[in-house]
């Protein structure tokens with residue numbers, strides 16, 4: 001199968017490492033190693049999205065997310081490398097002192113508009129309306145939806161499957177587990193598995209939205225990709241298990257138990273998980289798969305998000 005053209009922005013392939021925690025050995029795919037500034041899963045999607053933006057001669061990117069969005073931070077950095085400006089539409093409040101991902105976007109001097117949650121629910125139409133206004137003054141705007149999760153972005157994780165399927169450690173595993181936010185990572189993995197004929201389990205830990213809602217979101221990204229690229233494969237949803245109940249404190253919050261786990265895991269392995277995505281996904285992984293056998297064959301995908309920890313420094317600053 002011919003993949004669409006992409007840019008080369010991420011450090012790929014990312015390694016798979018063996019870790020031992022709670023007397024259990026298991027594997028972690030280090031997608032937090034895709035870059036330092038670019039760190040995490042979003043840059044894989046941006047390699048495909050930004051090539052499309054360049055092809056369409058965009059001068060400005062509009063994209064959106066929470067105020068600590070990893071996707072927004074990665075977009076600003078990658079777009080500036082290509083000489084493209086970015087405007088961010090962020091769910092949150094303007095703060096006196098920006099930290100974490102937002103600090104990086106501030107360093108990049110990016111145009112930012114803050115929205116309430118109510119306004120953010122209409123962010124796609126807000127971006128579309130403002131894009132029309134700019135078009136009227138001859139500015140070419142390229143809109144990237146939340147998390148970079150659309151027909152183009154999803155190729156980042158189709159390509160991830162191509163990459164991981166060549167790594168011997170993956171061949172021995174029975175499946176993978178990762179955080180699920182906007183659905184693009186899992187949609188890409190499902191499509192990648194379909195393309196390669198891989199039949200392993202995919203566990204997705206929901207951090208925002210529940211399984212009932214997320215299955216619809218994932219399905220529409222999959223269908224959009226199949227339609228746009230005329231792919232003749234069928235995603236097998238029986239491989240997918242979306243898990244609720246690991247982000248009950250809310251998307252922007254991190255429960256004390258998760259803070260404890262993130263610290264303990266860091267102290268024993270030297271690996272930092274983030275408070276919004278990978279910390280919650282690992283909480284599920286820890287509960288379900290660790291401490292029962294000496295070896296576990298579900299591979300954990302560390303999708304990055306390191307900067308998010310700085311935005312929650314108060315939670316981590318004690319014992």
Ligand SMILES: Cc1ncc(COP(=O)(O)O)c(C=O)c1O
Pocket residue numbers: 040041069070071147149179180181182183184185186274277278303304305
């Ligand atoms: C660090 C991190 N992990 C996982 C995810 C989830 O990926 P997706 O939005 O593709 O579901 C995101 C983004 O939402 C993220 O920033």
